[in-house]
Amino acid sequence: MTPFRYYVRVRYAECDAQKVVFNTRYAEYVDVGLNEFLRAAGVHAQFVTGPLDFQLVKQTVEWKAPARFDQVLELSIAPVHLGNTSFTFRTEFRLAGSEPLIATVETVYVLVDVKTLTKLAIPDPIRKAFSEGAAGRTVDHAGFTP
Numbered sequence: 368m369t370p371f372r373y374y375v376r377v378r379y380a381e382c383d384a385q386k387v388v389f390n391t392r393y394a395e396y397v398d399v400g401l402n403e404f405l406r407a408a409g410v411h412a413q414f415v416t417g418p419l420d421f422q423l424v425k426q427t428v429e430w431k432a433p434a435r436f437d438q439v440l441e442l443s444i445a446p447v448h449l450g451n452t453s454f455t456f457r458t459e460f461r462l463a464g465s466e467p468l469i470a471t472v473e474t475v476y477v478l479v480d481v482k483t484l485t486k487l488a489i490p491d492p493i494r495k496a497f498s499e500g501a502a503g504r505t506v507d508h509a510g511f512t513p
Contacts, residue, residue: 370445371407371501373400374463376509377438387433394426397458397472400442404456408500410493419487421476424453432469439463439509446497452486453477454497463511 375396383389405411413419434440441463448455453475460470478487489497 368445369503370443370459371404371503372505373403373442373444374505374507374509374511375399375440375442376511377434377436377440379436382436385433387435390428390430393428393430393460393470393472396440396442396460397426397444397456397474400444400458401456401474403506404444404501405496407504407506408496410496410500413493418481419493420479420481420484421454422479422484424475424477426472426474429471430469431471432467434460434462434469439511440469441511444501447473449489449494449497451488454489463509 377388381388381392402411405414414421439462441461443459443461445457446454447457455473455475458472458474459468460472461468478489478493479485480487
């Protein structure tokens with residue numbers, strides 16, 4: 368199955384003194400990418416104005432190569448585990464149009480009630496949207512043309 372793809376252009380302010388994307392920015396890119404994934408899967412409103420929310424449990428980042436100012440990043444986002452209350456997404460970073468990975472991020476979340484923040488079982492429609500809803504779709508915030 369083709370993963371969801373999100374394209375973003377590296378802005379100058381996202382780079383550090385070494386002129387590469389600062390390490391904390393990868394978590395921000397994952398956050399924005401996952402929100403676009405939810406929108407593409409048709410469940411974004413459930414998390415913005417609806418009864419659901421999620422909290423970060425764990426995030427592991429592995430860097431392989433740098434990204435620099437004005438480069439376009441391609442994030443491939445896909446679920447790798449859907450548990451009872453938790454779910455894990457893997458985000459692979461590449462320079463757009465290039466095959467080698469520059470970073471991978473594995474993020475574990477727990478689904479919670481928006482008001483009480485108590486854990487919730489993942490409802491079947493959300494489970495289906497996570498596993499199928501955004502596959503093969505692309506959101507391009509960079510104006511990338513392959």
